[in-house]
Amino acid sequence: MKKAYKILPVYTGDVSGFASALYELGGMLVIHDPSGCNSTYNTHDEVRWYKQEALIYISGLNDIDAITGNDNKFIGDIVRAAEDMKPKFIALANSPLPYLNGTDFKGISKIVEDRTGLPCFYVQTNAMHDYTKGASEAFSAFAKKMLKPSGKKVSGGINILGTTPLDHTNTKFVIPEGKTLVSNWAYNSSLDEVLKATQAELNLVVSSTGLAAAEYMKEAFDIPYELLGNYLDVERKKSRNYIVGEPVISGYIAAQIKKIYGADLNVIATTEITGGLLAECDRKCHGEDEIKQSLSDAEMIIGDPLFELISPKTARFIRLPHFAMSGRLFRKEIPDLMRLEDYYNEP
Amino acid sequence: MQITDNDRIRIADASFPKPFAGGLEFNAPAHGTWNIVHIGFKIPKAHQIYICADNCMRGVVMTAAEMGELNRFSSVILEEDDMVFAGRLEESTIEGVTDVLNSLPEMPPVVIVFPVCVHKFMGCDINFIYDELSKRFPSVKFVRGFMDPVMQKRGTTPDQRLRKAMFDIIPEGEKDGSVTVMGCDMPLSKDNDIRKLLEAQGVTVRDEASCSSLQDYYDLGKCSSVICSYPAGLLGTTAFCKRIGRPLVYMPFTFGYDEIDDALSQIGTVPVFNGRVSCDRVAAGLKTLLGDTEIAIDYTAVPRPISLARFLIEKGFNLKRIYLDAVDPDEKEDFDWLAANAPDVMLCATMHVKGRRPLRAESDQKILAIGQKAAWFEGTEYFVNMIEGGGLYGYAGIKAFLKLMEDAFIVPKDTEDIIPRKGLGCSSLLC
Numbered sequence: 001m002k003k004a005y006k007i008l009p010v011y012t013g014d015v016s017g018f019a020s021a022l023y024e025l026g027g028m029l030v031i032h033d034p035s036g037c038n039s040t041y042n043t044h045d046e047v048r049w050y051k052q053e054a055l056i057y058i059s060g061l062n063d064i065d066a067i068t069g070n071d072n073k074f075i076g077d078i079v080r081a082a083e084d085m086k087p088k089f090i091a092l093a094n095s096p097l098p099y100l101n102g103t104d105f106k107g108i109s110k111i112v113e114d115r116t117g118l119p120c121f122y123v124q125t126n127a128m129h130d131y132t133k134g135a136s137e138a139f140s141a142f143a144k145k146m147l148k149p150s151g152k153k154v155s156g157g158i159n160i161l162g163t164t165p166l167d168h169t170n171t172k173f174v175i176p177e178g179k180t181l182v183s184n185w186a187y188n189s190s191l192d193e194v195l196k197a198t199q200a201e202l203n204l205v206v207s208s209t210g211l212a213a214a215e216y217m218k219e220a221f222d223i224p225y226e227l228l229g230n231y232l233d234v235e236r237k238k239s240r241n242y243i244v245g246e247p248v249i250s251g252y253i254a255a256q257i258k259k260i261y262g263a264d265l266n267v268i269a270t271t272e273i274t275g276g277l278l279a280e281c282d283r284k285c286h287g288e289d290e291i292k293q294s295l296s297d298a299e300m301i302i303g304d305p306l307f308e309l310i311s312p313k314t315a316r317f318i319r320l321p322h323f324a325m326s327g328r329l330f331r332k333e334i335p336d337l338m339r340l341e342d343y344y345n346e347p
Numbered sequence: 348m349q350i351t352d353n354d355r356i357r358i359a360d361a362s363f364p365k366p367f368a369g370g371l372e373f374n375a376p377a378h379g380t381w382n383i384v385h386i387g388f389k390i391p392k393a394h395q396i397y398i399c400a401d402n403c404m405r406g407v408v409m410t411a412a413e414m415g416e417l418n419r420f421s422s423v424i425l426e427e428d429d430m431v432f433a434g435r436l437e438e439s440t441i442e443g444v445t446d447v448l449n450s451l452p453e454m455p456p457v458v459i460v461f462p463v464c465v466h467k468f469m470g471c472d473i474n475f476i477y478d479e480l481s482k483r484f485p486s487v488k489f490v491r492g493f494m495d496p497v498m499q500k501r502g503t504t505p506d507q508r509l510r511k512a513m514f515d516i517i518p519e520g521e522k523d524g525s526v527t528v529m530g531c532d533m534p535l536s537k538d539n540d541i542r543k544l545l546e547a548q549g550v551t552v553r554d555e556a557s558c559s560s561l562q563d564y565y566d567l568g569k570c571s572s573v574i575c576s577y578p579a580g581l582l583g584t585t586a587f588c589k590r591i592g593r594p595l596v597y598m599p600f601t602f603g604y605d606e607i608d609d610a611l612s613q614i615g616t617v618p619v620f621n622g623r624v625s626c627d628r629v630a631a632g633l634k635t636l637l638g639d640t641e642i643a644i645d646y647t648a649v650p651r652p653i654s655l656a657r658f659l660i661e662k663g664f665n666l667k668r669i670y671l672d673a674v675d676p677d678e679k680e681d682f683d684w685l686a687a688n689a690p691d692v693m694l695c696a697t698m699h700v701k702g703r704r705p706l707r708a709e710s711d712q713k714i715l716a717i718g719q720k721a722a723w724f725e726g727t728e729y730f731v732n733m734i735e736g737g738g739l740y741g742y743a744g745i746k747a748f749l750k751l752m753e754d755a756f757i758v759p760k761d762t763e764d765i766i767p768r769k770g771l772g773c774s775s776l777l778c
Binding site for chain 1: 373
C-alpha cells in the first residue's frame with residue numbers, strides 16, 4: 001500500500017519547506033495550524049532555530065474557529081503580531097483543517113495587506129506534500145509578490161535557486177570564474193540580496209525547490225536557467241547502481257560520478273517535484289513499498305542511511321545523509337555535496 | 348486583573364489562571380518534555396501507528412527515529428483523496444493499519460492507533476475503525492491514541508487522553524497490598540518520600556514509569572491503592588481507579604511543607620523526622636552560595652512551579668521570573684501569596700510572538716535557570732535540567748532538588764546541545 005510506511009520516516013513536509021525557504025528573508029511566516037507544525041519544524045527540519053532569529057509562528061487554531069470559519073481571530077492575531085514584530089512582509093501557509101474547510105487565504109492576505117500596509121501572500125500548502133513542494137511554492141510565491149524588473153544587469157551575474165538547509169545543509173557553492181553571485185535563494189542570504197535577483201543574467205537551479213521560481217523568472221524577467229552542472233547533458237545508461245533522493249542533487253552526483261569514474265548510476269527520485277528533472281534511465285518512486293521494490297535488485301546504493309533499512313543486504317551501501325530525510329540523526333555526517341571525494345570512492 | 352497582550356507581567360498585576368491573551372504562537376527550541384510518542388512507548392512491546400498527513404507525521408516519526416524505536420512505529424499517510432470521498436478515510440485507516448500489521452515480523456500484543464484532527468472533522472466513524480481492526484486482529488489489544496491538538500484549547504490535551512487510554516487496558520488484578528504510582532513519565536527517584544516511606548514499611552511500590560515488561564504493566568492493576576504524581580496523568584488515573592475500585596491520592600511534587608505532610612498522612616506513612624528543619628538547613632546553605640544570583644524557573648521543570656517560586660522567595664532567594672503560559676488552578680493559594688509578598692516577580696509567556704528574539708547569552712550576569720525553557724529564554728548555561736519534577740517528592744525530594752540547583756550553579760552545561768533533544772530521560776541516537 002502506497003500510504004503505509006512500515007519503518008521509513010516521511011520526508012520533511014511542505015509546511016516546513018515553506019518556512020525553511022523564507023527563513024532568512026525578514027518576513028513573518030504564519031502557519032494556520034492548531035499545534036505541532038511549529039515544533040516539528042524547529043526540532044527536526046531546521047538547523048537555524050536555536051540561534052538565528054526568524055518570525056515563524058502558528059495560529060493555534062481551535063476547533064470552534066475551524067468549524068465556524070472564524071477568520072477574524074486569525075487576521076486580528078496576525079495584524080497585532082505584525083505591529084509588535086515589524087516584519088518586512090507576511091506569508092501564510094495552510095494545514096489540513098483550514099484546507100478542509102476551504103479557508104480563503106488569498107482573501108485573508110488581501111485584508112492583512114490592507115490593515116498592515118505590508119506585502120502579504122499565500123503559499124499553497126496543506127501539510128500533505130513533501131518539503132520540495134512547500135519550498136518551491138514559497139520561492140515562487142515570494143518571487144511573484146516581491147520581485148520587480150531591474151533596469152540594470154550585473155555582467156555574469158547569477159542567482160542560485162534552491163539552497164535551503166533541508167537539501168544543502170553543508171554545501172558550499174563555488175562561483176565559477178567570470179561569474180558574480182547576485183543572490184542566493186535563500187540559505188545564508190538576506191532580503192536585500194534576493195530582491196536584487198532580477199539583475200542577474202542566469203539562474204542556477206540547485207534543487208527542485210528552485211525550479212518553479214526559475215521558470216517564473218524566465219517568463220517574467222527573461223532570465224534563463226540551468227540545472228546544477230547541466231547534469232542532464234551527461235548521458236547515463238541503465239544500471240543496477242542507484243542514488244536515492246532529491247532529483248537535482250542526485251542527478252548532479254550521478255553525472256559527476258559518470259564524468260569522473262565512468263560509472264552509471266540511476267536516480268530513484270523520492271521527492272515530489274521531478275518534472276523535467278530526470279533522465280530516461282531514472283525513475284520516480286512514491287512511498288516505502290515502491291522505493292523498496294525499486295531497490296530490490298541493487299548492486300550499489302547511495303542514499304540517506306535510513307534507506308539502508310529497506311535495501312537488500314547484498315547491495316553495497318554508501319551513506320549520504322539528507323537532512324530532509326533523517327533530520328538530526330546523522331547531521332554531523334552531512335557532507336558538502338560539491339565535494340564528491342568526501343563521500344564517494346570508486347569500489 | 349487584566350489578561351495582558353504583552354509577553355510578561357508582574358505577578359501582582361496578573362490575571363489568574365490565564366495571565367496572557369492568546370495570539371500567534373512561538374515555539375522555543377527546548378524539547379525535553381515528552382510528547383505522545385514518548386508516552387506511548389511506556390507500554391512495553393506496544394507498537395504505534397499514526398494516520399495523518401506528511402507534515403504532521405514528520406514530528407512523530409522523527410521522535411521515534413531519534414529514540415531508535417522505528418521498529419515499533421509505523422505510519423499511514425493521508426492524502427487529499429482521503430478527504431474527498433465518503434468513507435475513504437475509514438478505509439485508508441483500516442487498510443493502512445492492516446497492511447502495516449501484516450508486514451511486521453511479529454504481531455505486537457498492543458497497538459496504539461492514532462487518528463488525528465482530520466478524522467474528527469470528517470466525522471469519521473472512529474468506533475467502527477477500532478471494531479473492525481479488533482475483528483481482523485483478535486490477538487491484538489488496540490489502544491485509541493489521540494493526536495488532535497485542535498481540541499486542546501478548550502478541553503483535555505491529547506496526552507491526557509492518551510494516558511487514560513493506556514491505563515484502560517490495565518486489568519483489575521487481585522489486591523496484593525501494593526501501591527501503584529502512575530501518571531508521571533519520570534521514574535520514581537531514590538529521593539522520593541513516597542517510595543522511601545512506603546518501602547520502609549514493607550509496602551511494594553509499583554511505578555508505571557518503570558515497567559520493563561508488558562506483564563509488569565498489567566500488574567499495575569494488582570495494587571490496593573493508587574497515587575497520581577503528575578497533573579497530566581490525573582484524568583487517566585481517576586478513571587482507572589474508578590474502574591477497578593481503588594482509592595486515589597493525588598501527590599504532585601510540591602514545595603509546600605503542609606501539603607507534603609497532609610499527602611503523606613493520606614497514604615499512611617509515618618511522619619518524616621526533621622523534614623522541615625533539614626530542608627530549611629539545606630536551603631540556607633544554598634542561599635549562602637547563590638547570594639543574590641537571579642533565578643528564573645519554567646513550568647516544564649516541576650508540576651507546581653508557583654509552589655517552587657513561593658518556596659524560593661520564602662527562603663530568601665532572588666527569584667525574578669517564572670516562564671509559563673497558564674497557571675494550574677490548584678496553585679491559586681501560592682499564586683495569591685506571591686502576588687502579595689513578591690509582587691515584582693515577573694510572569695513571562697513562552698509562546699508569545701515576542702519570545703522570538705536573539706539570545707541574551709551575551710549578558711555578563713550569571714543567571715540560574717530551573718528548566719530548559721527558562722535556560723533558553725535567559726540564555727544561560729547554568730540550569731537545572733529537569734522535567735515533570737524528575738521523580739522527586741517530599742522532603743527528600745526538596746533536598747535533592749536543592750542539590751541539583753547547587754550543581755547547576757557550579758557546573759555549566761552545554762545548553763545548545765542538551766535542550767533541543769527530545770524527551771529527557773528517553774534513549775536518544777543523537778550524538
